[in-house]
Amino acid sequence: MKLLPWLCYLLALVVLLQCKSDIQRSNEEIKQLTGKELSKRYCASCHLYPQPDQLDKNTWHQFVLPRMAAFMGIYTDGRQYFDTMPDQWIEPGEGGERVRRAHIYPKKPILSREEWTKIFDYYVQKAPSKLSRTYRSEIKLGIPGFESKPFLTNSVISPLIQSVTFDSKSKRIYLAEMEGGLFTYSSEGRLVNTFRGERFIVDMRVEGTTLKALDMGSRIASDNPKGSYLDYDLEGKVMTEESRISSLMRPVAAVEGQLDDDDDQEIVICEFGNLLGQISVYDPEQDSLKLISLNIDDGYVSVELADMNQDGTADIVALQGNSNEGIDIFWNEGDLQFRRERVLTFQPTSGSTHMNLVDYNQDGKLDILYCSGDNGDYTPINKPYHGIYIYLSEGLAFKQSLFLPMNGVYQAEAQDFDQDGDLDIVAVAFHPDFINSPRSSFQYFENKQNQFESYTVSQYNHARWMRFMVEDIDMDDDMDILLTAMNIKTPDVPADVASVWRSKDLPVLLIENQLNK
DSSP: OTHHHHHHHHHHHHHHHHHHHHHHHHHHHHHTOOHHHHHHHHTTSSSSOOOGGGSOHHHIIIIIHHHHHHTTTOEEOSSOEESSOOGGGSOSSHHHHHHHHHTOSOSSOSSOHHHHHHHHHHHHHHSOSSOOOOOOSOEEESOTTEEEEEOOSSOOSOSBEEEEEEETTTTEEEEEETTTEEEEEETTSOEEEEEOOOOOEEEEEEETTEEEEEEOSOSSOOOSOOEEEEEEEOSSSSOEEEEEEEEESSEEEEEEEOOSSSSOOEEEEEEOOSSOOEEEEEEEETTEEEEEEEEOOSOEEEEEEEOTTOSSSOEEEEEEOSSSOEEEEEEEOSTTOEEEEEEEEOOTTSOEEEEEEEOTTOSSSOEEEEEEOOOOSSSOOOOTTOEEEEEEEETTEEEEEEEEEOTTEEEEEEEOTTOSSSOEEEEEESSOOTTTOGGGGEEEEEEETTEEEEEEOTTTTSSOEEEEEEEOTTOSSSOEEEEEEBOOOOTTSOHHHHHHHHHHOOOEEEEEEOTTO
């Protein structure tokens, strides 16, 4: 019996030596890996593997690779290395504390600096000096069948508009100015009401006598929970505000709908955040709201409710536009239980900005219209894969059927504007090529048997267009377009272009359909 402890000790020693030998052998094998091999080991652990040709050398070198290093515990500003994350790299306040608690950045490196240098050199060496450029061959001036003209009869609101919506019953238009409040206009462009406030409202819609609005709390990316979901009472002479949900991390999209068997409307909110975020369902339970997290990850930017599998219940379709980019369907399995499925996956450099559901080929199944165009995380560059995509539904899968190149596209919608039986597409770009293709800031793609001719308005350069809505504003049974400006100067904007914006001072453009005039 006395031999048993010794046998156990010897067995443990053998196992320990074997493990140590395996670790040493593993470390030696890793040291022999090339930069490409190491990149596939480490750079595909959180998102789709990025090919070097997705960005140019300078963008990899100066911006993307130093940021990616931090997620692996390698802290460098491109000039020197730091043993720990510099405090100033994390935002102050509760947002920064949340990031620390979430352990977004590892305390110890998950690879050596030698290995990281191999990855760094591989991307910089293999990346092109410049990306190729892809443009529409011709963008014609003047949209057939439309008249474009300034919409507002006064200049109370500035060309810094973050959101727009229309109430067809009252025929009123609501505009949200960045940190400037809410403005109500008639369908003829006359100011009706003003609600002053320092909000960053990015999504809103009217339901009955209530304007439901989403305040993201901060224009720049942040994990500080300053965002809110708000109700504005429209019944009285003076608009009043009530916060329904608070402490949200930079929410950017919301939708309400019935997701279970009761009569209440659930609320789905996308919190984009910065390094943190989530997509969640809020279930009204008597006098309170119950939070149901669908996925704890940053970057969700669009969400819609639709019965995707035609089982009689609404599912949730959402676009994730940061790092792990792609489109998820959260299948509704009853009792507010959802199963997440990634149905489309995009490159982490794509810059996903917008998604909506539309029966593009009119076969009774919902297809996906998707925009790739965000260019604000580093000095903007033109990307040949930026543009508008159509993915057709094939059962429960989706297959690409259309690509319309458009640098920096932020939003696109498909409608049969000319009522000829097929869907045309209208789109706006916040980061167009201002020098080589300024007309691409706003485009109307006329569908001619699935071949598209591109047009723009004469006021294409009178503002930095960012958002629009498609509605029958004049109630004549055809669809009009209301285009709104966000005149913020970023590094890709030439000084003379910004000068024109200032001189025109044009916050809203009406592109009026003349079909039924």
